[in-house]
Amino acid sequence: MTVRATTRGEERTSLDGARADVIVCGASFAGLAVARELARAGVDADVLVLDRYAIGERATSACAIPTPWLAAMGVEGAARQELPGMAFVTPHGRARYRLPWTWSSFDYRELCALLWEQCGTARFATAVVHGRTGDTVHTDRGDLTAPLVVDACGWRRILGAPHVQPPDAALSRGLEVHPHDTGGTDLDVYLQRDLVRRGYGWSVPAAGERRVGTLSYDPHDHVKEPTRALADRLDVEAVRYQGNWFPHRLREATAGDAFLVGDSAGHCFPLSGEGIRTAFYFGIACGRELAAVLDGRRTRGQALARYTAFHESHRPAFRRAARLQRLIPALPPRVLALLLRMMGVQFLVDRAFGWYLQQAHPSLAAAPPAPSQHPRTHDGPPFEHAPSRR
Numbered sequence: 001m002t003v004r005a006t007t008r009g010e011e012r013t014s015l016d017g018a019r020a021d022v023i024v025c026g027a028s029f030a031g032l033a034v035a036r037e038l039a040r041a042g043v044d045a046d047v048l049v050l051d052r053y054a055i056g057e058r059a060t061s062a063c064a065i066p067t068p069w070l071a072a073m074g075v076e077g078a079a080r081q082e083l084p085g086m087a088f089v090t091p092h093g094r095a096r097y098r099l100p101w102t103w104s105s106f107d108y109r110e111l112c113a114l115l116w117e118q119c120g121t122a123r124f125a126t127a128v129v130h131g132r133t134g135d136t137v138h139t140d141r142g143d144l145t146a147p148l149v150v151d152a153c154g155w156r157r158i159l160g161a162p163h164v165q166p167p168d169a170a171l172s173r174g175l176e177v178h179p180h181d182t183g184g185t186d187l188d189v190y191l192q193r194d195l196v197r198r199g200y201g202w203s204v205p206a207a208g209e210r211r212v213g214t215l216s217y218d219p220h221d222h223v224k225e226p227t228r229a230l231a232d233r234l235d236v237e238a239v240r241y242q243g244n245w246f247p248h249r250l251r252e253a254t255a256g257d258a259f260l261v262g263d264s265a266g267h268c269f270p271l272s273g274e275g276i277r278t279a280f281y282f283g284i285a286c287g288r289e290l291a292a293v294l295d296g297r298r299t300r301g302q303a304l305a306r307y308t309a310f311h312e313s314h315r316p317a318f319r320r321a322a323r324l325q326r327l328i329p330a331l332p333p334r335v336l337a338l339l340l341r342m343m344g345v346q347f348l349v350d351r352a353f354g355w356y357l358q359q360a361h362p363s364l365a366a367a368p369p370a371p372s373q374h375p376r377t378h379d380g381p382p383f384e385h386a387p388s389r390r
């Protein structure tokens, strides 16, 4: 059951006029990665994180990630199940690959709590962000000001213009169910066009729970019936639904003077729809640029330009994945099944999935941030409803 810890009623006092050095809008994968990186850099800064819900309250995905990223972010404690293999299921057979790395499923609430523990003196408040004018962020609890603003609010790109609107934007849609089930050891991918015309289905075991869902690259196609049908095929209950839109095209890294991170910047990888590790990866890069500004090593303009250059250096890989996203659904199913079998040679699996991990590699997280010249302890009050830091 969803526990609602979001501030409501009288607790929802005005925040109007509040000031911070950095405002991070969105407290999921991308936003928490930015705040964590600022804490790691030890900068002398008041960092305020905003989200419409309490941290970890609303899961946004199947929560499967390359296992090395859990260690790199220091959140192994949230892992539910390590998945040693990945299988592609077509109407013409099943091809199972042993990747050069493994996937792991994790618990969203626990992962967010572990990330927040690493966010040092950052404060948190629940607020719905509506937009921004210059350094001022407009929320349902008033206007807040900071010279450095980050949009990590997901696919809508709240602080960027124009806002993204389905179904005509470059968005995919996904929906999954979470039955209690102990079946499955691998991450299974279903390439079955009678389920989804352009997209795929998945089954992600998570120690006592299974996350079963479908995504469509075509935002006009609905995914509720396909998800139900897949659950039916796998003989699991279609219960506890959860779904969202997510981008499948890299967007701009900035909007005016605001930094965009995660789905907001289109960091979700096309084809796979994998956006958690990329949210971490670009969140870390963004956090490092913000730290350099706060330390006086760079101006805001320089940081915006450097972050944009880093983001743009990944565009070829995103384009390549987008081409495959168009090509694969167009292949005759028998040809696709044959290619998947041929690809199963270990050398090719290692090469393809090695390349894939390389595009947002966990070594970025392991690299130490540049040390701050001015470490300090922020003595302002923590805002409400953050998970306690153990």
Ligand SMILES: Cc1cc2nc3c(=O)[nH]c(=O)nc-3n(C[C@H](O)[C@H](O)[C@H](O)COP(=O)(O)OP(=O)(O)OC[C@H]3O[C@@H](n4cnc5c(N)ncnc54)[C@H](O)[C@@H]3O)c2cc1C
Residues within 6 Å of the ligand: 025, 026, 027, 028, 029, 030, 031, 050, 051, 052, 053, 058, 060, 061, 062, 063, 064, 065, 127, 128, 129, 130, 152, 153, 154, 155, 156, 158, 173, 174, 175, 176, 213, 242, 243, 244, 245, 246, 261, 262, 263, 264, 268, 273, 274, 275, 276, 277, 279
């Ligand atoms: C069904 C489904 C399954 C998926 N499974 C996987 C998977 O297994 N692995 C993977 O890597 N990717 C997966 N993805 C993609 C992944 O969920 C996203 O790419 C990822 O969540 C992006 O992280 P983010 O932090 O940028 O945005 P989000 O996780 O969407 O977080 C945005 C945050 O901003 C907050 N917010 C939004 N609007 C406002 C507002 N106006 N004011 C204040 N706060 C706001 C939200 O409450 C949320 O906390 C899946 C997506 C779907 C839909």
